[in-house]
Amino acid sequence: MNKSKGMIIVISGPSGAGKTTLSNRLVKEFDDIEFSVSSTTRNPRSNETDKAEYDFISIDEFKRMVAENEFAEWADVHGNYYGTKKQSLKNALENGKNILLEVDVQGGLQIKGQFPYDTVMIFIAPPDHTELQRRLVTRNTDSDEVIEKRLFNSLKEMLYIDNYEYFIVNDNVERAYKILKRIIKTERYKSCRRVYKF
Secondary structure: OEEEOOOEEEEEOOOOOOHHHHHHHHHHHOOOEEEOOEEEOOOOOOOOOEOOOEEEOOHHHHHHHHHOOOEEEEEEEOOEEEEEEHHHHHHHHHOOOEEEEEOOHHHHHHHHHHOOOOEEEEEEEOOOHHHHHHHHHHOOOOOHHHHHHHHHHHHHHHHHHHHOOEEEEOOOHHHHHHHHHHHHHHHHOOHHHEEEOO
């Protein structure tokens, strides 16, 4: 038998680096890649639907799940809690599915720690701090206070680049996406992801 095992694709980087744009294109092009739906305590944005982009839950429910060790990773990001259910990742891997997660660097390292041989770590970065600020302002989804907080946090997130296997500077979305596709195609053929019987 010659088939691929599932893999977990972790994409991290500062807010405004272009993670969502690149991730959406990847999922749209590849039928065998799907998003992991994270749980979060933050309020949904106007274009978000519960159980689609996120599983929106209360702080009390989130804390219960943490206490019962139901998350593969969780973190406090910009004052809100985010987490990925452990069982959903296990189920996906067992069924040969490729799951994509957009998580902060803390979450990425937690996922890698629990699924070291199944996880591909990819860091997306903006070309510079000025461009990052421009992107955050023009997308018009956050207050000035939140934007300042995201810019400050981006400096800390960049310190984790060396913990990631791949690093893409998104100065041109088409070029960045071509690199991302090459990474995914290469990872599929690593021996640790193949089930082969001769």
